[in-house]
Every structure is written in structure tokens, then in C-alpha cells.
Amino acid sequence: MKTDQHLPIRPFLPPYLLERIAGSSDARRRDRAYRTLHDDQGLRARAGTAELPEGSSRRGEPVRHVHSAGHARELPGERVRSEGQPASGDPAVDEAYEGLGATYRLYWDVFQRHSLDDRGMALLATVHYGQEYENAFWDGRQMVFGDGDGELFKRFTISLDIIAHELTHGVIQHEAALVYAxxxxxxxxxxxxxxxxxxxxxxxxxxxxxxxxxxxxxxxxxxxxxxxxxxxxxxxxxxxxxxxxxxxxxxxxxxxxxxxxxxxxxxxxxxxxxxxxxxxxxxxxxxxxxxxxxxxxxxxxxxxxxxxxxxxxxxxxxxxxxxxxxxxxxxxxx
The missing domain is CATH 1.10.390.10 (Neutral Protease Domain 2)
Incomplete structure (x- = not known):
């Protein structure tokens, strides 16, 4: 795996957007944006610490695990849906599960790539991260999604391309020495x-x-x-x-x-x-x-x-x- 020794998280929302919100005259908006910016800055020290479960030995078949942080900030949180299990009824959980699968399918069907590392790496995601956390990110080992604030941003699992974007940072991490700067x-x-x-x-x-x-x-x-x-x-x-x-x-x-x-x-x-x-x-x-x-x-x-x-x-x-x-x-x- 080609990666930096000090791997920064790859956040979906850029900091300049959150900084604009932090300059708002609305106290609640400012607080949410500052908390997200603070979380994003602090997460680098803890990035990539989640223990990955066993991956898939069968090419063409993914292994997915979705956890819930329960609005706390501990990763990966409680496992709530794993490969082959039925829908949970929680939109964020099920969107994450389906998004992991759709991303795996493109890489396998089109490029014959077996997960992010091409060795069957388990696909791990955590939803409901933090309180009104306004971002999603790849931390070097797993996906993390906030629920947004409901005022400006919806939950970050709602867009398939957000999920696929962040997972692709994992592919890049394993294939190219692209410093994140x-x-x-x-x-x-x-x-x-x-x-x-x-x-x-x-x-x-x-x-x-x-x-x-x-x-x-x-x-x-x-x-x-x-x-x-x-x-x-x-x-x-x-x-x-x-x-x-x-x-x-x-x-x-x-x-x-x-x-x-x-x-x-x-x-x-x-x-x-x-x-x-x-x-x-x-x-x-x-x-x-x-x-x-x-x-x-x-x-x-x-x-x-x-x-x-x-x-x-x-x-x-x-x-x-x-x-x-x-x-x-x-x-x-x-």
C-alpha cells in the first residue's frame, strides 16, 4: 500500500465552505461549522485506527460492514448491518451499505478490481457520526458519514457519488503516491x-x-x-x-x-x-x-x-x- 506516514483524512466538504458558514451571523450555524472544522482537524491524529474485519477471499464478492456511531465520535461504533443481511430500515445505514456495494460493482465489473486494495479488503463504514456533523471522509481504513444539519446539508449518505468519491480515495491510497496537497x-x-x-x-x-x-x-x-x-x-x-x-x-x-x-x-x-x-x-x-x-x-x-x-x-x-x-x-x- 502506497500511503503517507501521516495520512490526513480526506473530507468531502472543503474547509473553505465550512469557514464561510462559521462566519454566519446565526449562532447555531457558526457552532455546527466550528465543531465540524475542529473534528476534521483533530481526526488526523486518530485516522486509520479502526481494526478491519476479514475481507473477501472470493473475487467478485464484497464484504461490507456498516456501523453506527450513535452520534458519538468513537469509531467504528456498533455494527448494524453486514454482508448479506436485510435492510435495517435506517436510511443512512442502508444507503451506506448500497453505496459500498455499488462502488465495489463498478471496480469489479469494469476493471476486475477486487475491493479497494484489489485483495478483497473489507468495506467498512460508520454512519451517524457526531452531533450534526457536516461532512464525510475517508480516514485511510474506513468511511465515516455525518448526518448534516438538516438546514443546509442533508445526510452525507444520500448521494451515491459522495460514497464512491470517498471510497476511491482508498483506491488511490493503495495505487498512487499522490500526496494530499x-x-x-x-x-x-x-x-x-x-x-x-x-x-x-x-x-x-x-x-x-x-x-x-x-x-x-x-x-x-x-x-x-x-x-x-x-x-x-x-x-x-x-x-x-x-x-x-x-x-x-x-x-x-x-x-x-x-x-x-x-x-x-x-x-x-x-x-x-x-x-x-x-x-x-x-x-x-x-x-x-x-x-x-x-x-x-x-x-x-x-x-x-x-x-x-x-x-x-x-x-x-x-x-x-x-x-x-x-x-x-x-x-x-x-
């Missing part, structure tokens, strides 16, 4: 969006013309003026809300955002390779998982890329000798 981090986020969208398209049987190319389309409540958290087809247009602000993603390198925030703009500049994938998929046509998708997957799993992508610097992008979290880039890339 700067351009490499933006590529990491983009790959998670690409395969998150592919899982949704595959599950719905949508070709490139009928797909919405939105990430988190079901997450916002009706109080938010926005279609989704991100648009792969038109970065920068997903939302424009008085509280949340305007979607800051660029869709072209001429608009690249040079920032130290958000781990060097990992959630912002991912719009550039997202749009590149959308353009490629539309040009090739048909089903994206059969045409453009395999190109991106083959590049991700190509071992020749691992040593070259940890501190990737895109053409025309600012070059740094270290990432925001202190990782030192190779001299050849300086």
Missing part, C-alpha cells in the same frame, strides 16, 4: 470525483449525454441556491448562495488558484482535471466507464507513475519544494 492533492480529489461520477453513471445506466456530471447533487437542502457541490462539466457553476458564496473552482489552467488554504487548493483546482475528464468523455461518447474511464484507471494503477506523481506540478502552475503539510518534494521536481 497542492497539484498532487487536486489530482487526488479529481480522481475521486471521476470515479464517483462513474459509479453513479454505471448504477443508473447513463451514457455521457444523459449523465448530470454533478458531484453531491442531492446534498444541499432547498434553502441552498445550488445544484451540487461541484460540476465536472462546468466548474465554478455548481452553487451561488448568499451564505456559502460562489463555487470557486476553475476549469482551466489560466485560472489556477495559488493558495496555501485547503492543503494548497485540493478541492478548488480539482475542477481543472475534472473538466478535462468531462471533455474526454464527451469526445469519446457512449458510456464513460467503457471509454474514458479505463484510460484514467490504467494511468492510476500504472506502477511507473507512482514515483513521479507524489509532488506533481502541472504546466504553468507554481512550483514548490514542499507541500502545505511539510512533505518535501523530490529535487527533480523543484
Amino acid at each position: 497542492d497539484q498532487a492533492g487536486a489530482l487526488n480529489e479529481s480522481l475521486a470525483d471521476v470515479f464517483g461520477s462513474l459509479v453513479k453513471q454505471y448504477r443508473r445506466g447513463q451514457d455521457v449525454e444523459s449523465a448530470d456530471w454533478l458531484i453531491g447533487a442531492d446534498l444541499f437542502t432547498e434553502r441552498v441556491e445550488g445544484r451540487a457541490l461541484r460540476s465536472m462539466a462546468a466548474p465554478g457553476t455548481a452553487y451561488d448562495d448568499p451564505l456559502l458564496g460562489r463555487d470557486p473552482q476553475p476549469g482551466h489552467m489560466r485560472d489556477f488558484v495559488d493558495t496555501r488554504d485547503d492543503n494548497g487548493g485540493v478541492h478548488i483546482n480539482s475542477g481543472i482535471p475534472n473538466r478535462a475528464f468531462h471533455l474526454a468523455a464527451m469526445a469519446l461518447g457512449g458510456n464513460a466507464w467503457e471509454a474514458a474511464g479505463p484510460v484514467w484507471y490504467d494511468t492510476l494503477v500504472d506502477e511507473r507513475q507512482a514515483s513521479r506523481t507524489a509532488c506533481t506540478t502541472w504546466p504553468s502552475a507554481p512550483k514548490r519544494r514542499s507541500t502545505p503539510d511539510g512533505h518535501q518534494c523530490a529535487a527533480a521536481e523543484s
